[in-house]
Amino acid sequence: MAPIPGRPAASPRPGCRSRGVPGRELVAPTVVAILGALAYLAFPDDLAFFTRIIVAALFVMSLDLVVGYCGVATLGHAVLYGAGAYAAGILCVDGLTDPLLLIAAGSVAGVVAGLVTALVILRAHGLPQLVLSIAVVQLAYEAANKARDITGGSDGLSGISPGPVFGLFEFDLWGRTAYVLALVLLIATLVVLRRVVRSPFGLLCRGIKQDPDRIRAIGGTIYGNLVKMYALSGAVAGLAGGLTAVTTGVVGLDSVSFEWSAEALVMLVLGGAGTLYGALVGAVVFTGFEHYVAAVDPYHWLFVVGALLIGVVLALPAGLGSLAAWLRRLLPQGAP
Amino acid sequence: MTAALEVQSLCRSFDGIVVADNISLSLAAGDRVALIGPNGAGKTTFVNLVTGTLKPDAGRILLAGVDVTAVSDVERVRRGLVRTFQITRLFPDMTVHEHLMLALLQRAEKTGRLFASLDSFKDAGAEADDLIAQLGLAPVADVKVRALAYGHQRLVEIAIAVALKPKVLLLDEPAAGIPHDEVLRIIEALERLPADLAILMIEHDMDLVFRFAERVIVLAAGKIVCQGTPEEVGRDPAVRAVYLGSYASRDRDALGPGPTVGRGRA
Amino acid sequence: MNVLLSIAFDALAYGMVLFIICIGLSVMMGLMRVINLAHGAFAMIGGYIASYVAGPMGWGYVPALVCGVIGAALIALPLERLLYRRVYGASDPLVQVLMTIGLTFCIIGATNFLFGSAMRAIPLPALISGPVDLGVRTVPAHRLFVIACGVVIASGLWYLIERTSFGIRLRATVDNTGMAGALGVRTDWIYTATFALAVGLAAFGGAVGAEIMPLDPYYALRYMVTFLVVVSVGGAGSIGGALVAALLLGFVDTTGRYLAPNYGEFFFYLAVIAIVFVFPHGLLRRGA
Numbered sequence: 068m069a070p071i072p073g074r075p076a077a078s079p080r081p082g083c084r085s086r087g088v089p090g091r092e093l094v095a096p097t098v099v100a101i102l103g104a105l106a107y108l109a110f111p112d113d114l115a116f117f118t119r120i121i122v123a124a125l126f127v128m129s130l131d132l133v134v135g136y137c138g139v140a141t142l143g144h145a146v147l148y149g150a151g152a153y154a155a156g157i158l159c160v161d162g163l164t165d166p167l168l169l170i171a172a173g174s175v176a177g178v179v180a181g182l183v184t185a186l187v188i189l190r191a192h193g194l195p196q197l198v199l200s201i202a203v204v205q206l207a208y209e210a211a212n213k214a215r216d217i218t219g220g221s222d223g224l225s226g227i228s229p230g231p232v233f234g235l236f237e238f239d240l241w242g243r244t245a246y247v248l249a250l251v252l253l254i255a256t257l258v259v260l261r262r263v264v265r266s267p268f269g270l271l272c273r274g275i276k277q278d279p280d281r282i283r284a285i286g287g288t289i290y291g292n293l294v295k296m297y298a299l300s301g302a303v304a305g306l307a308g309g310l311t312a313v314t315t316g317v318v319g320l321d322s323v324s325f326e327w328s329a330e331a332l333v334m335l336v337l338g339g340a341g342t343l344y345g346a347l348v349g350a351v352v353f354t355g356f357e358h359y360v361a362a363v364d365p366y367h368w369l370f371v372v373g374a375l376l377i378g379v380v381l382a383l384p385a386g387l388g389s390l391a392a393w394l395r396r397l398l399p400q401g402a403p
Numbered sequence: 404m405t406a407a408l409e410v411q412s413l414c415r416s417f418d419g420i421v422v423a424d425n426i427s428l429s430l431a432a433g434d435r436v437a438l439i440g441p442n443g444a445g446k447t448t449f450v451n452l453v454t455g456t457l458k459p460d461a462g463r464i465l466l467a468g469v470d471v472t473a474v475s476d477v478e479r480v481r482r483g484l485v486r487t488f489q490i491t492r493l494f495p496d497m498t499v500h501e502h503l504m505l506a507l508l509q510r511a512e513k514t515g516r517l518f519a520s521l522d523s524f525k526d527a528g529a530e531a532d533d534l535i536a537q538l539g540l541a542p543v544a545d546v547k548v549r550a551l552a553y554g555h556q557r558l559v560e561i562a563i564a565v566a567l568k569p570k571v572l573l574l575d576e577p578a579a580g581i582p583h584d585e586v587l588r589i590i591e592a593l594e595r596l597p598a599d600l601a602i603l604m605i606e607h608d609m610d611l612v613f614r615f616a617e618r619v620i621v622l623a624a625g626k627i628v629c630q631g632t633p634e635e636v637g638r639d640p641a642v643r644a645v646y647l648g649s650y651a652s653r654d655r656d657a658l659g660p661g662p663t664v665g666r667g668r669a
Numbered sequence: 670m671n672v673l674l675s676i677a678f679d680a681l682a683y684g685m686v687l688f689i690i691c692i693g694l695s696v697m698m699g700l701m702r703v704i705n706l707a708h709g710a711f712a713m714i715g716g717y718i719a720s721y722v723a724g725p726m727g728w729g730y731v732p733a734l735v736c737g738v739i740g741a742a743l744i745a746l747p748l749e750r751l752l753y754r755r756v757y758g759a760s761d762p763l764v765q766v767l768m769t770i771g772l773t774f775c776i777i778g779a780t781n782f783l784f785g786s787a788m789r790a791i792p793l794p795a796l797i798s799g800p801v802d803l804g805v806r807t808v809p810a811h812r813l814f815v816i817a818c819g820v821v822i823a824s825g826l827w828y829l830i831e832r833t834s835f836g837i838r839l840r841a842t843v844d845n846t847g848m849a850g851a852l853g854v855r856t857d858w859i860y861t862a863t864f865a866l867a868v869g870l871a872a873f874g875g876a877v878g879a880e881i882m883p884l885d886p887y888y889a890l891r892y893m894v895t896f897l898v899v900v901s902v903g904g905a906g907s908i909g910g911a912l913v914a915a916l917l918l919g920f921v922d923t924t925g926r927y928l929a930p931n932y933g934e935f936f937f938y939l940a941v942i943a944i945v946f947v948f949p950h951g952l953l954r955r956g957a
Contacts, residue, residue, distance in 0.1 A: 195945050198901040202938040209935040271514040277494040285509050286480035336767045370778025376771025
């Protein structure tokens with residue numbers, strides 16, 4: 068503690084350094100929009116693949132809200148995603164064809180699934196919490212499998228053919244409409260979530276993650292706020308699920324599987340938990356790798372992901388998203 | 404006048420070992436009381452009982468005349484009973500400014516706000532900057548606390564407590580673990596606390612106790628053995644026997660009637 | 670009646686295999702406070718080595734089991750030094766979860782590279798390959814052998830931990846690593862020995878249980894969750910807890926599959942949620 072005689076003459080201007088730079092909130096969404104547009108122009112044949120990446124990114128961001136910002140240990144997040152996917156898919160098969168309404172319905176279903184999941188898994192901490200989350204996703208999987216009449220069971224739910232967006236833009240064979248819709252939803256979600264994580268509520272959640280008992284000592288409650296974050300996370304995961312149902316036209320059992328939950332967690336940790344753009348990086352890197360390596364041999368793919376995971380966890384705990392900062396530190400200080 | 408905090412016959416034991424044995428005490432607004440006692444006397448247990456982290460086996464706790472014995476720890480904080488921690492309990496990845504924003508917004512019950520930017524709470528921001536400046540933390544306002552010196556962290560603990568605008572403040576060894584010459588900073592901070600705040604301080608540092616407290620309560624084996632002005636307690640042979648014995652022989656000066664200098668009562 | 674008996678017998682055998690594999694994980698998680706999702710991968714390594722020794726090399730069943738145990742421990746020890754040691758007691762369980770999932774992926778990839786993706790069997794000796802008449806009904810001898818192995822291992826471990834000096838040092842290290850170290854217990858050696866023991870038991874379970882839990886490269890992933898669940902339900906570090914949890918969950922799973930095959934593992938996970946709700950720290954938690 069540096070000895071400072073008396074009081075400092077004047078406090079520095081509030082809002083210095085990182086705080087309150089106007090317009091800073093819009094940097095990341097703008098970057099995503101530009102990259103998304105470039106991808107659209109440069110790779111018009113891969114739009115379905117890019118749409119898949121965007122869905123994964125939305126799902127991983129949703130996971131980040133509870134894992135990265137609240138410190139909840141979950142390997143069952145696919146329940147929220149699957150609820151959205153099945154809700155949108157089933158409603159569409161039953162005759163509701165407006166894609167935006169379907170996605171909104173998916174989002175609502177995600178909220179409900181989030182609340183139910185939160186009710187079960189937030190009762191425990193650490194390992195029991197992890198196990199409860201696994202149990203919840205396995206139950207949901209078996210339930211979806213058993214309810215074959217509604218969900219199509221292991222054959223998957225097909226026959227989802229939504230109408231045009233705003234009654235104008237048909238879903239085309241090249242996936243252009245789907246891609247643009249997904250990109251717009253991603254950017255909108257990013258804007259909203261960046262707001263949330265920088266809100267008083269976001270600050271409180273970071274506090275809950277770092278030391279829940281200390282939050283109680285300043286008069287904050289834990290359970291209710293975590294449930295609230297879970298509901299929000301469910302809205303985003305359900306949106307991702309609804310989006311996948313609408314853009315691909317099928318919903319499979321894997322959308323409520325332990326594997327999909329674990330993959331999302333892997334993507335999150337690869338990219339860096341606790342930063343929304345880390346979730347984006349993780350989804351892009353993982354899905355991209357998967358696309359190219361798994362096409363050669365799925366086992367090679369597993370080996371590569373495994374090695375990458377071990378490396379990131381041990382050497383780069385803040386994820387690949389922090390790679391730039393890490394490289395900068397490696398450079399000698401004051402180098403020209 | 405109703406006491407700000409009243410503790411009546413508080414009892415608690417763990418596996419047959421009594422850690423709080425019929426403790427009663429009362430703090431009025433503006434009181435400056437120190438709770439001292441040897442290690443294992445049950446001081447921190449007492450704090451935990453009062454804040455509600457531990458449940459008493461018997462006894463009552465009243466805040467401003469209202470029985471809060473059955474009220475949760477969180478609700479007690481909201482009713483104005485705030486504590487600091489003996490070993491700093493801060494959020495390592497938050498800046499000093501963020502700590503104060505969190506405390507201020509929690510106090511104002513605005514932490515449920517999902518879609519409002521933190522920067523839009525200009526009043527809280529200004530108040531946080533104000534508190535930071537008052538405690539001399541301005542140069543480190545935007546530093547994450549994990550990178551702060553321990554002395555600074557202790558000041559952040561106090562700043563959070565102040566931000567919560569308590570009526571009763573329990574300070575659990577506010578000067579623990581920092582070098583002696585830096586204790587002055589803590590004392591300065593404590594002296595600037597609002598005059599009508601009732602403060603119970605647990606402390607080992609005798610300089611701090613004599614300088615700060617107008618009343619001293621001595622706890623040993625979960626029991627109050629003696630209480631009075633610092634001078635009276637310093638003279639009490641029973642206290643010397645249970646607690647001050649070794650201290651007195653080593654550093655007799657510290658037990659002399661110390662100056663009870665300004666307690667910030669403007 | 671016959672159906673019930675046969676379910677009970679299968680459940681007991683399955684529960685014993687679960688126990689043999691999980692008990693190592695339980696001790697490891699109790700001692701090193703590490704959530705090791707790669708435990709199933711070590712069981713799989715043991716099974717694969719045993720299948721290679723008993724099959725292509727033709728050394729016979731018992732040498733195959735021994736080689737499986739020793740081989741898996743030898744493969745695991747460098748991993749303990751290089752990887753696990755860095756995440757013991759990590760404050761964020763996700764670090765351990767992700768690292769051990771990564772390790773599992775790597776082991777699956779390597780296993781497929783070395784042995785291919787087809788299912789592997791471990792040829793049984795004549796003594797335990799046929800049926801045995803128990804009077805009430807005949808049962809596969811292999812199941813009896815597995816149950817006997819489980820009983821022997823449970824009592825052996827109990828003896829090791831409660832009655833030997835290694836056990837005393839192990840328990841001291843579990844209770845308070847720092848204090849045990851100050852008393853002269855070489856805690857890093859205890860960690861290594863426990864890790865080897867845990868992996869050895871997993872490998873043994875993987876090899877003897879291959880009839881019940883078939884070996885292929887995805888074994889490590891398929892049973893990853895099951896093992897973790899058993900340990901969590903039993904309470905990390907508790908032999909009795911692991912035994913009760915393994916037998917109970919083995920029973921629930923087997924019964925569920927017999928009586929309501931369409932529901933898959935529905936009842937298994939329903940039981941898990943119920944148990945974790947009622948006993949959040951495990952069925953029989955040591956010292957709590």
